[in-house]
Amino acid sequence: MEKFDVIVVGGGLAGLAAAYTLAQEDLEVLVLERGDYSGAKNVTGGRLYLNPVRDLFPDLWKKAPLERFIAHEEVAMMAEKRSVTIRYSGEELRQEPYQSYSVLRAKFDRWLAKQAERKGAMLVAKSRVDEVIIENGQVVGVRAGGDELHADVVIACDGALSLVAEQAGLRQPGNPHDFAVGFKEIIELDPAVIEDRFGLEGNEGAARLYMGEVTRGKFGGGFLYTNKESLSLGIVVGIKDLMDGSPQVQAPQLLDDLKQRPEVASLIRGGQTVEYSAHVIPEGGLKALTKLYGNGILVAGDAAGFSMNIGVTVRGMEYALASGYYAAQAVLKAREAGQYTANQLSVYELLLKDSFVMKDFQNFKDAPTALDNPRFFTVYPEMVTTMMSELYAVDDGPKERIYPTIKKHLTIREMWDMLGDFRKVRKL
Amino acid sequence: MNIVVALKQVPDLQQIRLRNRQPVLDDVPLTLGNIDKNALEAAVALKEAQGGNVIALSAGDENIEDTIKEALAAGADEAFLVADDQLQGAESSWIATVLAEAVKKIDQVDLLLFGEGSADNYSGQVGSRVAEILGWPQVAYAINIEVNGSTAAVTRSLEDCDEIVEVSLPAVITVLSDINEARIPSVTQILKAGKKPKEVLELDDLDVELPDGSPVETISNLAPDSQRKKVVVKTVDELLQALAAEGVIRR
Amino acid sequence: MATVLIYSDKASMALELLTAAREVGAAAVKAVTINDNAAAQDLVGAGAEVFAIDNDAINLADTAAVASALAQAIEQLGTDVVFLSSNRRGKEVAGRLAQIIQAGCLTDVTALQSNGDQIECQRNALGGATVATQTITEAKKVIAIRPRTFEAAAAGSAGSLNDLSVEAKPSAVKLVEVRSKAGDSVDIEAAEILVVVGQGMESQDDLPLAQELAKKLGGEVACSKPVATDKKWLSEERIVGLSGKKCKPQLALLFGISGQVQFTVGIRDARVIASINTDENASMNQMSDYIMTADLKQVLADLNKAL
Ligand SMILES: Cc1cc2nc3c(=O)[nH]c(=O)nc-3n(C[C@H](O)[C@H](O)[C@H](O)COP(=O)(O)OP(=O)(O)OC[C@H]3O[C@@H](n4cnc5c(N)ncnc54)[C@H](O)[C@@H]3O)c2cc1C
Ligand SMILES: Cc1cc2nc3c(=O)[nH]c(=O)nc-3n(C[C@H](O)[C@H](O)[C@H](O)COP(=O)(O)OP(=O)(O)OC[C@H]3O[C@@H](n4cnc5c(N)ncnc54)[C@H](O)[C@@H]3O)c2cc1C
Ligand SMILES: Nc1ncnc2c1ncn2[C@@H]1O[C@H](COP(=O)(O)O)[C@@H](O)[C@H]1O
Numbered sequence: 009m010e011k012f013d014v015i016v017v018g019g020g021l022a023g024l025a026a027a028y029t030l031a032q033e034d035l036e037v038l039v040l041e042r043g044d045y046s047g048a049k050n051v052t053g054g055r056l057y058l059n060p061v062r063d064l065f066p067d068l069w070k071k072a073p074l075e076r077f078i079a080h081e082e083v084a085m086m087a088e089k090r091s092v093t094i095r096y097s098g099e100e101l102r103q104e105p106y107q108s109y110s111v112l113r114a115k116f117d118r119w120l121a122k123q124a125e126r127k128g129a130m131l132v133a134k135s136r137v138d139e140v141i142i143e144n145g146q147v148v149g150v151r152a153g154g155d156e157l158h159a160d161v162v163i164a165c166d167g168a169l170s171l172v173a174e175q176a177g178l179r180q181p182g183n184p185h186d187f188a189v190g191f192k193e194i195i196e197l198d199p200a201v202i203e204d205r206f207g208l209e210g211n212e213g214a215a216r217l218y219m220g221e222v223t224r225g226k227f228g229g230g231f232l233y234t235n236k237e238s239l240s241l242g243i244v245v246g247i248k249d250l251m252d253g254s255p256q257v258q259a260p261q262l263l264d265d266l267k268q269r270p271e272v273a274s275l276i277r278g279g280q281t282v283e284y285s286a287h288v289i290p291e292g293g294l295k296a297l298t299k300l301y302g303n304g305i306l307v308a309g310d311a312a313g314f315s316m317n318i319g320v321t322v323r324g325m326e327y328a329l330a331s332g333y334y335a336a337q338a339v340l341k342a343r344e345a346g347q348y349t350a351n352q353l354s355v356y357e358l359l360l361k362d363s364f365v366m367k368d369f370q371n372f373k374d375a376p377t378a379l380d381n382p383r384f385f386t387v388y389p390e391m392v393t394t395m396m397s398e399l400y401a402v403d404d405g406p407k408e409r410i411y412p413t414i415k416k417h418l419t420i421r422e423m424w425d426m427l428g429d430f431r432k433v434r435k436l
Numbered sequence: 437m438n439i440v441v442a443l444k445q446v447p448d449l450q451q452i453r454l455r456n457r458q459p460v461l462d463d464v465p466l467t468l469g470n471i472d473k474n475a476l477e478a479a480v481a482l483k484e485a486q487g488g489n490v491i492a493l494s495a496g497d498e499n500i501e502d503t504i505k506e507a508l509a510a511g512a513d514e515a516f517l518v519a520d521d522q523l524q525g526a527e528s529s530w531i532a533t534v535l536a537e538a539v540k541k542i543d544q545v546d547l548l549l550f551g552e553g554s555a556d557n558y559s560g561q562v563g564s565r566v567a568e569i570l571g572w573p574q575v576a577y578a579i580n581i582e583v584n585g586s587t588a589a590v591t592r593s594l595e596d597c598d599e600i601v602e603v604s605l606p607a608v609i610t611v612l613s614d615i616n617e618a619r620i621p622s623v624t625q626i627l628k629a630g631k632k633p634k635e636v637l638e639l640d641d642l643d644v645e646l647p648d649g650s651p652v653e654t655i656s657n658l659a660p661d662s663q664r665k666k667v668v669v670k671t672v673d674e675l676l677q678a679l680a681a682e683g684v685i686r687r
Numbered sequence: 688m689a690t691v692l693i694y695s696d697k698a699s700m701a702l703e704l705l706t707a708a709r710e711v712g713a714a715a716v717k718a719v720t721i722n723d724n725a726a727a728q729d730l731v732g733a734g735a736e737v738f739a740i741d742n743d744a745i746n747l748a749d750t751a752a753v754a755s756a757l758a759q760a761i762e763q764l765g766t767d768v769v770f771l772s773s774n775r776r777g778k779e780v781a782g783r784l785a786q787i788i789q790a791g792c793l794t795d796v797t798a799l800q801s802n803g804d805q806i807e808c809q810r811n812a813l814g815g816a817t818v819a820t821q822t823i824t825e826a827k828k829v830i831a832i833r834p835r836t837f838e839a840a841a842a843g844s845a846g847s848l849n850d851l852s853v854e855a856k857p858s859a860v861k862l863v864e865v866r867s868k869a870g871d872s873v874d875i876e877a878a879e880i881l882v883v884v885g886q887g888m889e890s891q892d893d894l895p896l897a898q899e900l901a902k903k904l905g906g907e908v909a910c911s912k913p914v915a916t917d918k919k920w921l922s923e924e925r926i927v928g929l930s931g932k933k934c935k936p937q938l939a940l941l942f943g944i945s946g947q948v949q950f951t952v953g954i955r956d957a958r959v960i961a962s963i964n965t966d967e968n969a970s971m972n973q974m975s976d977y978i979m980t981a982d983l984k985q986v987l988a989d990l991n992k993a994l
Contacts, residue, residue, distance in 0.1 A: 010623075010624055010627065038623075038627070040623065044448070044465065045465055114463070115463060118463075118465075130627060130630070132623050132626045132627065134620075135622075135623050135626070152622075152623050153620075153622055153623065154622055155622045155623045155624050157623060157624070196455060280455065282453050282455075284968075447813075449813060449814040449816065449948070452813060452816055454816065454817075457817075459813055459816060459817050527791075528782070528792065529785070529786070529791070529792070532782075532786065555814060556812065556813050556814060557812065558795065558811070558814070558929065559782075559792075559793070559794045559795065559810075560778045560779070560781075560782065560794055560795075561781065561782030561785065561792055561794060562782065563782065564750065564754075564779060564780075564781070564782025564783040564786070565782045565783065565785065565786040567750075567751070567783060568751070568754070568782075568783045568786035568787055569786060572859075573749065573750075573751055573858075573859035573860050574750050574751065574779070574783070574860075575750075575860065576750070576775065576778075576779040577775050577779070589863065592748070593775075594774075594775050594776060595774055595775060595924075596867065596868060597865050597866060597867045597868055598865070598866045598868065599748050599862060599864070599865050599866075600862075600863045600864040600865075600866070601748050601860050601861060601862050601863060602860070602861040602863050603859060603860045603861075604859045604860075607859070610779075613916075613930075614916050649824060650824070651790075651791030651823060651824055651825040652791050652792075652793065652821055652822070652823055652824065652825075653821060653822050653823075653824050654819055654820070654821050655807065655820040655821065655822065656819070656820045657812055657813075657817050657818075657819040657820075658817055658818060659816060659817050659818075660817075660818055660955055662955055662974065664960065664973070664974055664975055664976050665976040665977070666972065666973065666975065666976070666978060667976060667977050667978065668977075668978050668979075668980070669961075669977050669978065669979050670979070672979075672986060672989040672990055672993055673993065675961060675977060675979055675986075675990075676990070676993055676994075678961075678977055679938065679959065679961065679977070682938075682958075682959050682976075684880070684937045684938035684958065684959050685880070685904060685938065
C-alpha cells in the first residue's frame with residue numbers, strides 16, 4: 009500500500025494550487041484527477057481576477073497562458089425586442105498589473121498542472137476517486153479504481169457536488185436552491201475579427217454580461233468574454249428557477265436563443281463552435297458553505313462552496329486558487345505540529361477568515377437573496393429598453409420631452425419597489 | 437525472453453479540431469497509439485505467462501519521456517527512447533531506420549512487436565521495414581501469439597481467412613487491435629512507472645543521420661468538404677417521404 | 688510516365704491495379720504473379736504483359752520471401768514504380784519491399800492522379816479526420832492502392848505470358864494451417880442501400896429488425912467496428928470504416944452510431960445519409976442529411992411496418 013504526505017482529490021484550480029504550494033515545500037503530494045488531463049472537462053466562464061491571488065504564487069504568473077486582459081466592461085440589458093449596452097473603458101483597466109484576464113481552462117489548468125509537477129507533485133490523470141477511507145473517525149486515504157492510497161491528510165478539491173466532502177460527512181447532499189447551472193460554448197474566430205468587432209487594441213479584451221430576457225427573467229445571466237482566438241459565450245441560471253415556473257425553460261435552449269439574438273449573432277458570425285460544456289455552480293453564498301475541515305481532511309474550491317453567483321456574474325476561480333493555497337498552509341502547520349486532527353486543521357478556517365475569500369463571502373452574504381428578485385431580470389431591462397426606444401424614436405409628430413417619457417413608464421408603486429430593490433443591492 | 441514493443445507518440449485524435457478544414461494540432465495532448473497499446477498488452481501477457489522482460493521502444497520529440505509513462509504503467513519494465521524533434525511524425529522509412537538501430541543496441545531481443553498501424557498515419561509500413569533492415573522474419577495482423585522456445589505460433593488474420601504460421605525467433609510481429617483488450621493501469625502502477633528505468637538516446641548516439649528531403653511529401657491535408665443537409669425529421673413518415681423525394685427509396 | 692509493375696495476391700485486385708496503372712498513363716505495365724496460374728491467365732486475358740514466377744520454395748505466408756521475389760523482378764524488369772493492392776497481404780509486403788529497393792512508400796491510397804512525373808496519391812490521415820494528398824519524391828515508389836478504388840480491367844485483346852525466375856530465400860516462416868473465416872461473403876461495398884447498426888443497439892435480439900429492413904429496401908446490413916469485433920453480432924466483413932470497408936451507397940441508414948471519425952471515413956461518400964440516434968448532439972448528426980432523434984428499435988419497427 010502506498011502512503012503519501014497529502015492526497016489531493018481533483019486536479020482543478022483548487023487542487024493544483026494546493027499541490028503546487030505543498031510540493032514547493034517538498035511534501036509528497038499525489039493529485040488524482042478523473043479527467044483525461046487537468047482542464048479537460050473543467051468549465052468556467054473564463055474570467056480570472058488576478059489581483060487577489062497574485063502574491064500567493066509570486067513566481068507563477070509570468071508565463072501563465074492567460075488570454076486577454078479585460079480593458080472593457082460591458083453590461084447589456086436585454087428585453088424581448090430591444091437591448092441597451094453600456095460599455096465602461098477605464099484607464100485603470102489598461103494599466104499593469106492588469107486586474108483581470110480571460111482564460112481558457114483547457115490550457116490554463118494543463119499548464120498549472122505542469123508547474124505543480126515541476127515542483128515535484130505527482131499527478132495521475134484518468135483516475136477517479138470512488139471512496140474515502142475513514143478509520144476511527146479519521147480520514148486516512150482514498151480508494152481509486154481498486155487501489156487503496158493512504159495519506160496524512162486528504163484535500164477535497166473535487167468541485168461542486170463534492171463526493172469526498174460528502175463521504176467525509178462535511179457536506180449534505182445538494183439542495184437545488186444552492187446551485188446554478190452554466191452552459192457555455194467556445195467559438196473560434198480570427199483574432200483580427202475579434203479585435204474589430206469588440207473595438208480592441210492588441211491584447212485588450214472585453215467582458216460583456218447579459219441580463220434580462222436572456223434568462224427569461226429568471227435568476228442568472230449571460231456572459232461573453234473575448235479570448236485570443238475565440239469567444240466564450242454562456243448562460244448561467246439557478247436550478248431552482250429552472251425547475252419551477254411555467255412554462256419550464258430548457259437551459260440549453262436559452263443559450264441557443266441568445267446566439268440567435270441579432271445583437272449576439274453579429275458578434276459570433278462566421279465563428280466555429282469548438283467546445284460545448286455544462287456544469288453546476290455552487291451559489292448558496294456563505295450559508296451554504298460546507299464544513300471546511302475534519303479529522304484528516306480539508307475542503308477547498310467549489311467542493312467547499314467557494315463560488316459566488318451574483319446574478320449576472322460568477323466568481324470562483326480566484327477563490328479556488330486561494331482556498332487551495334490556504335489549505336496547503338494549514339497542512340504545513342499541521343505537519344509542524346505533527347497531528348492532523350480537526351482541531352489542528354481548523355487553522356484553515358482562520359486563514360480564510362483573514363483573507364479576501366471569507367471577507368468577500370461575508371460582504372456578499374445577502375447577494376443571492378437580494379438578487380432573488382424577478383424584477384431585476386424582467387421589469388427593469390424591459391423598462392430601460394422601452395424608455396430608450398421612445399427616447400430615440402422620431403415619429404411624424406413633435407418629439408415628446410424626455411421627462412414625461414420616463415415618467416410614463418413608472419407608477420408611484422413601481423418607483424417604491426424599485427427603491428427597495430436598489431437599497432438591498434447597494435449592500436453588494 | 438526479451439520482448440521489445442514499438443509504440444508511437446501521437447496527438448490524441450479525439451481532441452483534434454478542424455478550422456477551415458485544416459486540422460488544429462496545437463495544444464492537443466499526446467498519447468500512445470491505440471493499437472500499439474494492444475501490442476504492449478500482448479507482450480505483457482506473454483511475459484506474465486512465461487517470464488521475461490518487456491521493453492517499450494519509441495522515437496519522438498522530447499515529450500516522449502512523459503508519454504511513455506503510459507506504457508511503463510501498463511506493464512513495460514523499461515523504456516528505450518530516441519528523443520529528437522526531427523522524429524516527431526517523421527516519415528516511415530526514417531522512423532524504421534531509427535527503430536532498427538535502437539533494437540540493435542538492445543541485448544538479445546527475441547520478439548519485436550508493433551501495432552498493425554499507427555493511430556495517426558496508419559500506414560502499416562514501419563514494422564515491415566524494420567523487419568527487413570534487421571533481416572528478421574515477420575508476421576503481420578496477428579490475433580494470437582504463442583511462444584514455444586525458439587519459435588512462435590502466430591495467427592495472422594486476413595480478410596477471408598486466418599493463417600496459423602510458425603515463425604522462428606527473433607521475429608517481428610504486428611498485431612491487430614482484436615488480439616486483446618489493453619489493460620487500464622492503476623494509480624499505483626502509474627506512480628511506479630515514473631521510477632522504472634528509461635534509456636534516452638539522441639540521434640547522434642545511434643549514428644543515424646536523416647537525409648535532407650523526405651521521401652514522401654505532403655501537398656495538402658484537409659478534412660473532406662462534405663456539405664450535408666442536416667434536416668431534422670420528427671416521424672418515420674417524414675423520413676420516408678424525404679428519402680423518396682431523394683429518389684433513394686421507392687414507396 | 689514510367690513503366691509500372693503491378694502485383695497482388697488476389698487476381699481480382701491485380702486486375703484493378705492494371706486499370707490504375709493504365710489510368711495514370713503508365714508507359715507500360717508489367718504484371719507479376721507468384722505461383723498463381725489462374726491469375727496469370729486472367730491478366731493476360733485483360734491484355735497485360737505478365738511475368739509469372741513459379742517457384743514452390745516461395746510461400747506467400749512468408750512476407751520476406753514475397754518481397755524478395757518482387758524485388759528481384761523489379762531488378763530484372765527495370766521498373767521503378769510498383770503498384771500493390773492494399774489488402775492486408777499487400778500492405779504487409781509493401782513496407783518490406785520498399786525497404787529492400789529503397790523506395791518511398793504509401794499505402795491505403797484511395798485515389799491517384801499523375802502530375803508530370805509525380806503521382807499524387809490521396810490517403811486518409813489523422814485517423815480519417817483528414818485526407819492527405821502526398822507524392823513520393825524518391826525515384827523508386829511503392830504504392831499500395833485500396834481494393835475497389837478502380838474497376839477491374841475487362842477481358843480484351845490478349846497480352847503476353849513470360850516466365851520469370853527468381854531465387855527463393857531460405858524461409859523462417861512455415862504455414863501450419865489455414866482456417867477460412869465463418870462464411871459470410873457479403874459485399875457491403877457493392878450495396879446501393881446500407882442499414883448500418885452501431886452500439887446504440889442494445890440487444891442482439893433487435894438485429895432481425897435491421898435485417899428485415901435491409902431486405903425490404905433491397906440493401907445489406909453493415910455495422911460499426913465494435914458491433915463486429917467486441918460484440919461479435921455480425922461478421923467483420925460488414926464493418927464500415929477505416930479498418931473496415933469504404934462504402935459509397937446511394938443511401939445509408941445509420942442506427943445508433945455516434946460518428947467517430949474512424950467510422951465516418953467509411954460512409955462519408957454515401958449520397959444520402961440518415962442518422963437515427965437518441966442523442967441529438969451525436970456528432971454523426973453533423974454529417975447527415977436527415978436526422979431523427981429517437982430510439983432505434985422503435986424506428987426500425989415503424990419503418991418495417993410502413994414499408
Ligand atoms: C458556466 C460557468 C461560468 C463561470 N464563470 C466564472 C468566471 O467567469 N470567473 C470565475 O472566477 N469563476 C467562474 N465560474 C466558477 C469557476 O469555474 C469555479 O468556481 C472553479 O472552476 C472552481 O475550481 P475547483 O478547482 O474548485 O473545481 P473544478 O474546476 O470543478 O475542478 C474539480 C476537479 O476535480 C475533478 N474531480 C471531480 N470528482 C473527482 C473524483 N471523484 N476523483 C478525481 N477527480 C475528481 C474534476 O474532474 C475537476 O478537474 C464559472 C463556472 C461555470 C460553470
Ligand atoms: C485505429 C482505429 C481504427 C478504427 N476503425 C474503425 C472502423 O473501421 N469502423 C468503426 O466503426 N470503428 C472503428 N474504430 C472505432 C471507433 O473509434 C469507434 O469506437 C466506433 O466507431 C464507435 O461505434 P458506435 O458508433 O457504434 O458506438 P458508440 O460510439 O458507442 O455510439 C453509440 C451511439 O448510439 C446511440 N444510442 C444509444 N442508444 C440508442 C438507442 N436506443 N437508439 C438510438 N441510438 C442510440 C448513442 O447516443 C451513441 O451515439 C476504430 C478505432 C481505431 C482506434
Ligand atoms: N515513432 C515511432 N516510435 C515507435 N514506434 C513506432 C513509431 N512509428 C510507428 N511505430 C510502430 O509502427 C507501427 C506501424 O506504424 P505505421 O507504419 O506508421 O502505421 C505502429 O503501430 C508502432 O508500433
